[in-house]
Amino acid sequence: MTILALDWFLLIEKLILIAVIIFASLGVALYTTFAERKVAAILQDRPGPNRAGPFGLLQPLADGLKLITKEEIIPTHANKWLFILGPGLAMTAALMTCAVVPWGGTIDVMGHKVDLQIADINIGILYVFAVVSMGVYGVMIGGWASNNKFSLMAALRGASQAISYELAMGLSLIALLMITGSLSLRTIVEQQVGHVWNIVYQPVGFLIFFICALAECNRTPFDLPEAENELNFGYHQEYSSMKLGFYLFSEYINMFISSTIMATMFFGGYDLPFVTSHLTNPGTAAIVGIVVLMTKVVMFIFLFMWIRWTIPRFRYDQLMDLGWKKMIPLALANMLVTGFFILLKQNNWHF
Amino acid sequence: MQALTNRAKQVERAPMTFIEQLYLWNIVKGMAITFMHMFKKQPTIRYPEQKREFSPVFRGLHVLNRDEEGKERCTACGLCAVACPAEAITMEAAERLEGEENLYREEKYAAKYEINMLRCIFCGLCEEACPKDAIYLSETFTPADFNRKNFIYKKTDLLIPNPTTDAQGFAAAKGLN
Ligand code: SF4
Ligand code: SF4
Numbered sequence: 001m002t003i004l005a006l007d008w009f010l011l012i013e014k015l016i017l018i019a020v021i022i023f024a025s026l027g028v029a030l031y032t033t034f035a036e037r038k039v040a041a042i043l044q045d046r047p048g049p050n051r052a053g054p055f056g057l058l059q060p061l062a063d064g065l066k067l068i069t070k071e072e073i074i075p076t077h078a079n080k081w082l083f084i085l086g087p088g089l090a091m092t093a094a095l096m097t098c099a100v101v102p103w104g105g106t107i108d109v110m111g112h113k114v115d116l117q118i119a120d121i122n123i124g125i126l127y128v129f130a131v132v133s134m135g136v137y138g139v140m141i142g143g144w145a146s147n148n149k150f151s152l153m154a155a156l157r158g159a160s161q162a163i164s165y166e167l168a169m170g171l172s173l174i175a176l177l178m179i180t181g182s183l184s185l186r187t188i189v190e191q192q193v194g195h196v197w198n199i200v201y202q203p204v205g206f207l208i209f210f211i212c213a214l215a216e217c218n219r220t221p222f223d224l225p226e227a228e229n230e231l232n233f234g235y236h237q238e239y240s241s242m243k244l245g246f247y248l249f250s251e252y253i254n255m256f257i258s259s260t261i262m263a264t265m266f267f268g269g270y271d272l273p274f275v276t277s278h279l280t281n282p283g284t285a286a287i288v289g290i291v292v293l294m295t296k297v298v299m300f301i302f303l304f305m306w307i308r309w310t311i312p313r314f315r316y317d318q319l320m321d322l323g324w325k326k327m328i329p330l331a332l333a334n335m336l337v338t339g340f341f342i343l344l345k346q347n348n349w350h351f
Numbered sequence: 352m353q354a355l356t357n358r359a360k361q362v363e364r365a366p367m368t369f370i371e372q373l374y375l376w377n378i379v380k381g382m383a384i385t386f387m388h389m390f391k392k393q394p395t396i397r398y399p400e401q402k403r404e405f406s407p408v409f410r411g412l413h414v415l416n417r418d419e420e421g422k423e424r425c426t427a428c429g430l431c432a433v434a435c436p437a438e439a440i441t442m443e444a445a446e447r448l449e450g451e452e453n454l455y456r457e458e459k460y461a462a463k464y465e466i467n468m469l470r471c472i473f474c475g476l477c478e479e480a481c482p483k484d485a486i487y488l489s490e491t492f493t494p495a496d497f498n499r500k501n502f503i504y505k506k507t508d509l510l511i512p513n514p515t516t517d518a519q520g521f522a523a524a525k526g527l528n
Contacts, residue, residue: 310385
């Protein structure tokens with residue numbers, strides 16, 4: 001199978017995997033919008049969208065169709081190229097993170113071992129951080145290019161928020177990485193299979209990570225860039241049609257990806273306690289793995305929504321206060337305590 | 352200061368406790384409240400399938416009445432138009448001719464009778480004003496159309512079915528069955 005020194009099977013396998021994962025992410029994002037509306041409705045004692053199809057299940061398609069058929073407006077004073085680049089960047093950055101997530105174990109296809117992961121790079125987590133922080137450029141560029149005061153304000157807020165919370169997020173992860181000793185997401189998952197999950201070692205770390213993930217995804221209570229009542233509609237105020245759709249979609253994909261990362265880092269990824277390590281058939285293990293991972297992700301997404309429909313938005317100064325004066329010191333302390341215990345363990349629990 | 356009612360409540364200005372300052376515990380409490388709402392009964396009425404019960408005096412779209420022999424009751428006296436605060440009713444009177452006794456109850460009748468449903472505020476004053484029991488407000492509501500012109504209801508839209516030709520429709524319009 002090696003022509004021109006290229007492993008064609010690998011190429012095709014990865015292409016198929018990329019296509020599947022991108023379309024799956026889009027589908028998930030589509031139905032997350034629906035889930036959001038349903039969850040919001042149920043938490044507020046109403047039925048939610050229930051007209052399009054059985055239980056309103058076709059609602060996201062109707063929404064998508066509506067967005068596509070809307071008129072595309074580029075404001076006269078907007079910077080045209082940046083205006084188009086903004087949503088594209090937001091969407092690309094959101095989708096690129098899927099590349100390093102291990103969706104399941106290894107399966108056998110025609111005698112080849114296929115990892116259910118696009119790229120098992122050894123700096124997986126750093127890659128996720130790099131790409132996620134690129135996502136904020138989508139917000140910034142979109143807000144800047146719109147040439148609208150409200151959008152610009154929102155973009156500024158979004159950028160400063162993302163920067164502040166990325167710090168605490170990174171610090172909380174360092175503590176975790178000190179335990180795992182690896183940056184590869186697959187290794188991190190495999191360490192948890194059959195053992196206790198990382199959440200047991202790092203409850204505070206998880207809390208910080210989760211709060212920062214809310215902030216990174218611009219979800220309530222950290223949805224300042226889209227604060228409807230203060231900034232009209234935030235950074236995508238001037239956007240219409242599918243460009244707006246891209247922004248909205250990228251938010252939901254980001255949510256999906258953060259849930260996946262959290263499940264992977266802290267909750268054992270595709271591991272089902274007491275079961276996964278006993279499955280000998282790789283095919284079954286892979287399927288069970290995907291189902292388990294998806295269940296965890298869905299639970300996280302529900303948590304995101306549940307929080308959104310419970311808590312009001314932070315004021316801007318409270319947001320900065322929480323980020324710089326609470327989260328970062330807490331993450332630092334968490335790191336120190338973790339380091340202390342690791343040293344203690346290496347010393348066989350002697351001082 | 353003397354409180355005017357016994358419902359006055361002292362505002363508590365105690366400094367926040369440590370737990371409250373952490374804010375997390377309060378979030379958890381709030382989330383418990385929203386979670387419990389998942390199991391609450393929804394007050395929603397799923398409209399096109401389910402309908403809200405109307406009160407007996409509900410005022411919907413108008414109908415023009417006929418008597419038991421199918422004769423139109425309206426005599427084009429114009430009292431309803433005068434009573435109407437929204438000036439939604441217009442009519443033209445005509446004299447009943449020989450041989451039209453089975454069509455119109457009185458010697459004068461409304462040749463043209465129009466209600467502009469976009470002007471109407473459904474106050475029911477026309478119903479009150481009518482000396483001949485000719486106009487009634489029914490329980491039909493929410494008409495929808497693409498065209499403003501179609502909201503000006505003509506006599507053909509307003510008259511209830513004739514009991515001599517469509518006994519069932521007449522009974523239904525009268526609410527007899
Ligand atoms: S219901 Fe009131 S507003 Fe409507 S036509 Fe009768 S009198 Fe006029
Ligand atoms: S509906 Fe009644 S009030 Fe109006 S013109 Fe006819 S008879 Fe007179």
